[in-house]
Amino acid sequence: MQLKTLLRSLGVLLVFALVLPGEEGMWLFNRVPDSLRAELKQRYQFDLTPQFLDHLRTGSVHFGGGSGSFVSPDGLLFTNHHVASGCIQNLSSQANDYMKDGFHARTREEEKRCPGTRVRVLAEITDVTQRVQGAGASAADSAEANRLRKAEMSKIENDCSANGADCQVVTLYAGGRYNLYRYKEYEDVRLVFAPEFPSAFFGGDPDNFSYPRYCLDITFLRAYENGQPVKPENYLRWSRKGAQVGELQFVSGHPGTTGRLNTMAQLEFNRDVSYPLLLSRLASLIADAQEFAAKGEEQKRIALEEIFGFQNSQKAYTGFLSGLKDPQLMAQKQQQEMKLRAAVSASKELEQKYGSVWTDLAEAMERYAKIYKRSLLFETYAGRGSTLFAFGKNFHRYAEEIAKPNEERLRGYNDAAVPQIKRRLIREAPVYADFDALMLANTLRALQEAYPDDPVVEKVLGGRTPLEVATTAVQGTRLADKKFREELAEDPAKIRQSDDPMLQLVRLLEPESRRLIKEFQDNIEGSITDAETKIAQARFGVYGENDYPDATLTLRLSFGPMRGYTETNGRKIPPFTTLGQAFQKATGKDPYILPDSWLRSRKKLNLGTPFNYITSADIHGGNSGSPAVNTKGEVVGIVFDGNIPSLPNRFVYQDRTARAVFVASQGIVEALDKIYNAQELLRELGVR
Numbered sequence: 001m002q003l004k005t006l007l008r009s010l011g012v013l014l015v016f017a018l019v020l021p022g023e024e025g026m027w028l029f030n031r032v033p034d035s036l037r038a039e040l041k042q043r044y045q046f047d048l049t050p051q052f053l054d055h056l057r058t059g060s061v062h063f064g065g066g067s068g069s070f071v072s073p074d075g076l077l078f079t080n081h082h083v084a085s086g087c088i089q090n091l092s093s094q095a096n097d098y099m100k101d102g103f104h105a106r107t108r109e110e111e112k113r114c115p116g117t118r119v120r121v122l123a124e125i126t127d128v129t130q131r132v133q134g135a136g137a138s139a140a141d142s143a144e145a146n147r148l149r150k151a152e153m154s155k156i157e158n159d160c161s162a163n164g165a166d167c168q169v170v171t172l173y174a175g176g177r178y179n180l181y182r183y184k185e186y187e188d189v190r191l192v193f194a195p196e197f198p199s200a201f202f203g204g205d206p207d208n209f210s211y212p213r214y215c216l217d218i219t220f221l222r223a224y225e226n227g228q229p230v231k232p233e234n235y236l237r238w239s240r241k242g243a244q245v246g247e248l249q250f251v252s253g254h255p256g257t258t259g260r261l262n263t264m265a266q267l268e269f270n271r272d273v274s275y276p277l278l279l280s281r282l283a284s285l286i287a288d289a290q291e292f293a294a295k296g297e298e299q300k301r302i303a304l305e306e307i308f309g310f311q312n313s314q315k316a317y318t319g320f321l322s323g324l325k326d327p328q329l330m331a332q333k334q335q336q337e338m339k340l341r342a343a344v345s346a347s348k349e350l351e352q353k354y355g356s357v358w359t360d361l362a363e364a365m366e367r368y369a370k371i372y373k374r375s376l377l378f379e380t381y382a383g384r385g386s387t388l389f390a391f392g393k394n395f396h397r398y399a400e401e402i403a404k405p406n407e408e409r410l411r412g413y414n415d416a417a418v419p420q421i422k423r424r425l426i427r428e429a430p431v432y433a434d435f436d437a438l439m440l441a442n443t444l445r446a447l448q449e450a451y452p453d454d455p456v457v458e459k460v461l462g463g464r465t466p467l468e469v470a471t472t473a474v475q476g477t478r479l480a481d482k483k484f485r486e487e488l489a490e491d492p493a494k495i496r497q498s499d500d501p502m503l504q505l506v507r508l509l510e511p512e513s514r515r516l517i518k519e520f521q522d523n524i525e526g527s528i529t530d531a532e533t534k535i536a537q538a539r540f541g542v543y544g545e546n547d548y549p550d551a552t553l554t555l556r557l558s559f560g561p562m563r564g565y566t567e568t569n570g571r572k573i574p575p576f577t578t579l580g581q582a583f584q585k586a587t588g589k590d591p592y593i594l595p596d597s598w599l600r601s602r603k604k605l606n607l608g609t610p611f612n613y614i615t616s617a618d619i620h621g622g623n624s625g626s627p628a629v630n631t632k633g634e635v636v637g638i639v640f641d642g643n644i645p646s647l648p649n650r651f652v653y654q655d656r657t658a659r660a661v662f663v664a665s666q667g668i669v670e671a672l673d674k675i676y677n678a679q680e681l682l683r684e685l686g687v688r
Contacts, residue, residue: 023558023559023560023561023615023616023617023618023655024618024653024655025548025558025559025618026255026258026548026551026556026557026558026618026619026620027548027556027557027558028125028172028179028548028549028556028557029053029056029057029122029125029555029556029557030125030179031545031548032048032053032557033546035546036048040248040559044248044631046248046631052633053557054234055234055633056236056250056252056557056629056633057122057252057555058121058122058123058232058233058234059232059234059235059236059252059627059633060121060122060252060253060555060626060627061077061079061119061120061121061223062119062120062121062122062183062254062555063079063083063084063117063119063625064083064086064117064118065083065256065553065622066079066080066082066083066254066622066624066625067079067083067252067253067254067622067623067624067625067626067627067639068083068119068625068626068627069235069236069252069625069626069627069635070121070223070230070232070234070235070236071220071235071236071237071238071627071635071685072235072684072685072686073231073232073235074222074229074230074231074684075186075222075223075224075229075230075231075232076192076220076221076222076235076684076685077119077189077220077221077222077223078218078219078220078625078627078635078638079218079219079221079624079625079638080200080217080218080219080624080625080638080639080640081194081195081197081200081201081216081217081218081219082200082201082217082308082312082624082640083219083624083625084114084117084191084194084219084221085099085305085308086114086116086117086305087114087115087117087189087191087221088103088191088194088219089304089305089430090114090115090116090428090429090430091103091112091114091115091191092301094298094301097301098191098194099197099301099304099305100196100197100198100301101196102194102195102196102197102595102597102676103191103193103194104192104193104194104676104678105190105191105192105193106680107680108222108229111190111191111192111222112190112191113188113189113190113191114189114190114191114221115427115428115429116423116424116427116428116429117189117221118185118186118187118189118423119185119186119189119223120166120183120184120185120186121183121184121185121186121232121233122181122182122183122554122555123165123182123183123184124181124182125179125180125181125182126179126180126182127177127178127179127180128156128169128178128179128180129176129177129178129179131152131156131178132149132152132153132156132169132178133149133175133178133533134152135148135149135151135152136148136149136152141526142526142527142529142530143521143522143523143526143527144526145526145529145530146521146525146526146529146530147521147526149529150411151407151408153169153178153411154406154407154409154411154414154416155406155407156169156180157169157180157414157416157417158406158414158415158416160180160182160416161415161416165182165183165184166182166183166184166185166420167180167181167182167183167416168180168181168183168554169181170552170554171552172549172552173261173536173539173540173549173550174261174529174532174533174535174536174549174550175529175530175532175533175536176533176536176537176539176540176549177536177549181554186223186224186225186230187423188223188224188225188227189221189222189223189224190221190222190224191219191221192220192221192222192681193219193220193672193676193678193681194219194220195216195218195219195595195671195676196595196597197304198590198591198593198594198595199215199216199594199595199598200215200216200217200218200219201215201217201308201591202214202215202216202582202585202586202591202592202593202594203215203585203591203592204590204591204592205308205311205315205591206591207591208311208312208315208641209315209316209319209641209642209643209644209646209647210643210644211573211612211614211641211643211659211661212573212574212577212581212612213577213612213641213661214577214581214582214585214611214612215612215640215641215663216611216663216667216668216671217638217640217641217663218638218663218668220681236627236629236633236634236635237633237634237635237686238634238635238665238669238685238686238687239629239630239632239634239635239636239665240687241630241636242610242636242637242664242665242666242669243562243576243610243613243628243630243636243637243662243664243665243666244562244630244636245561245562245563245575245576246561246562246563247561247562247630247631247636248559248560248561248630248631249559249560249561249562249615249617249628249629249630249636249637250557250558250559250617250628250629250630250631251557251558251559251560251615251617251619251623251626251627251628251639251660252555252556252557252626252627252629253555253556253558253619253622253623253624253625253626253627253639254553254554254555254556254622254623254626255551255553255556255558255619255620255621255622255623256551256553256620256621256622256623257550257551257552257553257620258550258551258620258649258650258651259550259650259651260550260650260651260652260653261532261535261536261539261549261550262333262651263337263358263361263362263535264330264333264334264337265358265361265362265365266361266365267324267330267333267651268324268365269365269368269369270320270321270324271321271324271325272369273369273372273373274372275317275320275321275324276321277372277373277376278313278317278376278381279314279317279318279321281376281381281384281446282310282313282314282317283314284442284446285306285310285384285385285439285442286307286310286311286314288438288439288441288442289303289306289307289310289385289435289438289439290303290307292434292435292438293307299435302432302435303435306385306435306439310385316621316647318647319644319647319648320647320648320650320651322647322648323647323648323650323651323652324648324651326648329648329651329652332652333651333652337358340535340538340539340542341358343542344538344541344542347541350538350541350542353534353537353538354534354535354537354538357530357531357534357535357538358531358535360527360530360531361527361528361531361532361535363527364524364527364528364531365528367523367524367527368520368524368528371516371519371520371524373450374450374451374516375516375520377443377446377447377450377451378447378509378512378513378516379513379516379517381443382443382509382513383439383440383443384439384442384443385435385436385439385440385442386436386437386439386440386443386470386474387429387431387436388431388436388440388473388474388477388479388480388502389436389439389440389443389473389502389505389506391425391429391479391485391502392473392477392479392500392502392503392505392506393506393510394421394424394425395425395479395485395488395489395495395503395506396495396503396506396507396510397410397413397510398413398421398425398489398492398495399492399493399495399496400496401413402418402492403492410517422489425485425488425489426482426485426486426489428482431480433474433475433480436474437467437470437471437473437474437475438467438470440470440473440474441465441466441467441469441470441471442466443466444460444461444466444469444470445466445467447460447466448461448466456508456509456511456512459508460505460508460509469505472501473501473502473504473505474502476500476501476502477500477501477502477503478500479500479502479503551620551622553622558617558618558619558623559617560615560616560617560618560655560660561615561616562575562576562613562614562615563575563614563615563616564614565614565656565657565659566657567657568657573614575613575614576610576611576612576613576614576664577610577611577612577613578607578608578609578610578611579605579606579607579608579609579611579667579670579671580605580607580608581611582594582598582611583598583602583607597675597676598675601674601675604674605670605674605675606670609664609666609667609670610664610666610667611663611664611667612661612662612663612664612667613637613661613662613664614643614659614660614661614662615628615659615660615662616655616658616659616660617639617660618649618653618660619639619642619646619660620642620649620650623639623660624639624640624641625638625639625640626638626639628662635665636664636665637662637663637664637665638662638663638668639660639661639662640661640662640663641660641661642658642659642660642661643657643658643659643661645657645658645659646658646659646660669682669685669687673688
C-alpha cells in the first residue's frame, strides 16, 4: 500500500496519452499510426501513403547486421563500406588488398562474388500473436510457457518455409506482439565498387561516433539470381537535387536492439553488470588484435576488420553506459516507470493482472546477474574473433540439435533454418592461423583468469598455456578446408565422431555452455519474457497501441530533416560538411589520410559539394547502410553513423544534440565522377 500511495502522489494518473517528442520513433511498416500520418501532414505537408511505404519497404534490403537498398532496375545494391567490409576483406589478399586500395568493376564480368554474403527483402508481414501467446497460455509455469512459445514459433517458421521462403517470427513489444516476417533472399551478391579504406573511414576510431565527419563510407554491390542480375520489385531512384537543409527525409533500415521499454531493474543490470563486463572483454580483444597488427603490414591487413568491429562496439557500449550513469536520464526512466505503475495501480483490473510484474522481473534480473559473467565467457563471447572456433562450435551444435525433435531444439535450429545453417557452415572464409589462435587464446586466458581452479577450465588447459591450447587446435584442425566442412555438413554423424582437435576443444567447453543455457532458459528467460509481456499489455491498457516497439534488427521507418544543433558550450554545429573541408582536415598521418586518388583529383572537384550531413532521424546500430529518401522516394543519402550524444538514445530519445550521420548523395556523385571516373555506375544510377 505504501508503494501505491507514493505512486499516486506523483500526480500523473490523469496523463495517460502517449506523446512522442520531435522525430522520435522506429516505426513498423505495417503499424504506422494515423497520428503519425497526421503529424507529417501538418508539419511537412506530406501524405505518407501505403504506396510510398510499400515502395520503400521493397526497395530496402537487410545485410546481416546492417542495411541497404536497391538503387537500379538491374539489382544494384547500395550500402556502407563498413557493412560490406566482410566481403571486401574476404576477397582481398596480400597481392590484392581491396580494403586498402579499393575495388572498381567496370563491367559485369569483373564483379566479384562475395563469399557468404546474402541480402534479404521483406516481402510480407503477418500477425501471429494469438498463436504464439496461446501456445503458452495453459503452461504450469513460466519456463514451460517459454518452451511452448518457442516451439510454436519454430512450427510457424517451418510452415512458412515449406515453399522455400525465408521466414522469421519476430518478438515485438517484449512479447506483447509477434509478427511473422517472410523474406525474399538473394545469395549471389557481387562486389561492384568500394573506395579505399582511408576515405571510407577517414578519421578512424578517434572520429567514430562523432560529427563533423568527412567519410565516403559507401559500397555498391549487385544481387544475382540464376546467374543474372536481379530485377527487383522496386528500387530507389537517385535524387539529382540531393539532400537539402530542412527538407524531410525518411530512413528505412534495421536498427539493432534498443532498451526504451526496459524497466529500471533491467537498466541497472546493464549499468552495473552487463556493460562493464562487455567493455572489459572488448578492451582485451582490442589490445591483442592491435599487438598482432603492429607486427607488419600483412598482419595489419588481416586484423583490420576485427579491430574496427571491436572498437566500434567498445565505443558504442561506452556511450550506452554513459547514458545509464547519467542521473538525469535515469531519473527520466524512473519517472516513466512510476507513471505507468501508478496508472496500473489506479485500476483494480490492471493491478490484479500486472501489479507484481515489476518485482518479478527484478528478481529474474538478480538471478541473471549471478550467472552473467560465466555465460559471457563460456557462451556469448567465447572464441570471439576466431573463425575456426566459430566453425567448430556451430558444427557441434548443429549435430546435437538436428538429432532432436524439431520443437525441442534451440531457437535458430529448426528445420526451416537448416538450409541457412548449412550455407553458413560451408561458406568461403579466409583463415589466418596465427591471428585465429591469438583470438581463441584470448577467450581461454579470460576463463583461466576468472576461474583458475575451475575443473572445466583445468580440463581444457591440461597444464598448458591458453596460447598453446589454441595453437594446437588451430594448427591441427581441418575446418579451414571447405571440402571437409561440406562432408561434415551433409552427415552430422561424422561431426559427432570426428577427432578434429577444434571439435574436441569445443566438446570440452560445450557441456558447461549448455548448462548455462539451460539454467538461463529454465530459471530466468521464462520469467523475464512473462513479465515483459505483461508489462507490454499493461502499456497497451494504459496508453493504447499507437507506440512503436523496441528495435529488433528488423525493418523500421524513421524520419527527420537535415539540421544542425548547438552544443552545451554554445558552439554551433553545421548541418553538413563539404568535400573541401575533408582536404582541410587531412594531415597525411593516420587516420587523417586521403588516398592518392583524392589528392590527384582535388583541382577537378567542386569543393563546396555537400559531403556528410546530419538529421534528427531516430536510428540505432544496424541502421548503417540505410537509405535516406526525400518525399519523392529518391535517395539523398545513406546512414553511416550517429554522434556521441545519440548513443544514450538506446534508452531515451532526445533530439537536442543527438544526430544521425549520413553521406550525401551529392558528394557521392562528385566522387564517383571526378575521383573514380565511374561513369558506368553513374549512368546506372540515372544521373548521367
